[in-house]
Amino acid sequence: MLDRRVRPARRLTGRALPGGAGRLGYGERVIRRALAAVVxxxxxxxxLALVWPQVFGLERTSPxxxxxxxxxxxxxxxxxxxVLGTLLALLVRSGRRFFAVLSALLLAFAGVQVAVLAGRGLAGSSFETPSAATLTVLSWNTLGDAPGAERIAQLVIEAQAEVVALPETTRATAxxxxxxxxxxxxxxxxYTxxxxxxxxxxxxxxxxxxxxxxxxxxxxxxNTSVLPSIVAVPTGxxxxxxxxxxxxxxxxxAADWRSDLAWLAAQCQGPDVVMAGDFNATVDHFTGLEGPAPDAAATRTDLGQCRDAGRLGSGGAVGTWPTWLPPFLGTPIDHVLATPPGG
Known part of the structure; x- marks a missing residue:
């Protein structure tokens, strides 16, 4: 005769599993999700502020x-x-969704940055073939004559420059x-x-x-406040x-820098203006300092009524400082700006 005794089934309880592991309570889950949403x-x-501070009017505000x-x-x-966030999402099961969202935001941020740079131009090759109307302008902050007159002159001669802006260059070297x-x-x-x-x-x-x-x-x-600029007025x-x-x-x-940019914008007015040098500013910082377009052909201006030659020549995003970084990673703070010639 078979033994028909039935053993009582074990009852599952809500007690924590051995080792202290267990599910979070409802309140704890709500708090975690709320904190994640806030982050x-x-x-x-x-x-958003880093990629486009102009939205908040903070393009000339530190940091x-x-x-x-x-x-x-x-x-x-x-x-x-x-990439690090993606690895964390794979390794930390409880924070997978949180780290995945952060990684997606960072990738979107990087994509927008690259799109902005591409729109401003990373080639800078549009002005390689000169025309009869070409004016060759060279700008070089020499950091206090650091390259020496011979090296500066070599570059000037190679470029066949007709206008050379040399911030931080003394009279003797010039x-x-x-x-x-x-x-x-x-x-x-x-002139110095x-x-x-x-x-x-x-x-x-x-x-x-x-x-x-x-x-x-x-x-x-x-009239720039701390470091001098030169305004050369033609007699002809x-x-x-x-x-x-x-x-x-x-x-x-910071305050002097903002006033310097405002003053430089005020000089870029009217036809036949050429401005070059070290602005310690990108075209992002020029936002709000644009003037009315000087003619019907100028669909937009960058600083005052001037347009940035780098942007027009498909090289507006090429970094000029620091020179030891690849151009893509540097900052384009040196510019050649101009208004259209007069009629």
Whole structure:
């Protein structure tokens, strides 16, 4: 006869599993989800401010002013962070959705940055073939004559430049460069404004071809606050030429930097203006400082009534500082700007 005794089934209880593991309570899950949502919203707002601070009117406010100038580097950092977030999503089961969302946001941020840079141009090859109306302008912040007159002159001669903006270049070096250029057949005349002789950074020079006519640099013509700019006024029919040097937007100089950009925008008015130099600013920082288009052909301006030659030449996103970084990762803070010639 079979044994028909029935053993009682074990009753499952809500007690924690051995080792302390167990499901979170309803309240804990709600708190975790709420905190995750707050973090996601905060990250989303931060990324939006970093990619387009103009939405909030913060393009010239620290630290966003500094962050937006390094779009390429920011995109690279975002991609690396997204890869790390993806790994965490695979490894941490409880936070999989949270890390996946953050990774998606970072990838979207990087994609927008790359799209902005591509729209401004990373090639810079549109002006390689000169025309009869071409004016060749060279800008180089020499960091206090660091390359030396021979190296500067070599680049000027290679470029066959007719206008050369040289922030942080002293009078002696500028005159030496001009003399070397004249010996090579480039008829350049040197002009220099120095706020003092203590620091070479407080000198700005400008070389102009005599073929453009004669120029006068009047006392007080420079009006950038900490570092000098030069306004060269033609006495004949040449363009108004400005060698610009706005101070860097460090915390102690942020207000001066903003006033420098506003002053430079005010100089970029009317026809036949050429402005080149170190603006310590990208076209993002020019937002709100544009003027009315000077003619029907100018669909937009960048600073005052000037348009950025780099942007027009498909190279507006090519980094110019620091020079040891690849151009994609650098910041385009050196510019050549111009208004259309007069009728």
């Amino acid at each position: 996601v919203l905060a990250v989303s707002g931060t990324l 966003l002013a500094q962050a937006v100038s390094l779009r390429g580097a920011a995109a690279l950092v975002a991609v690396v962070a997204a 005159e030496d460069v001009a003399a070397r250029a004249r010996a090579a057949g480039l008829p350049l005349v040197a 404004v120095a706020y003092d002789e203590v620091s070479k950074a407080r000198s700005t020079s400008l070389l102009i071809s005599s073929a453009l006519g004669s120029y006068v640099v009047g006392a007080g013509a420079s 029919g040449g363009p108004l030429i400005i060698s610009a040097h706005a101070v860097a937007p460090t915390p102690s100089n």
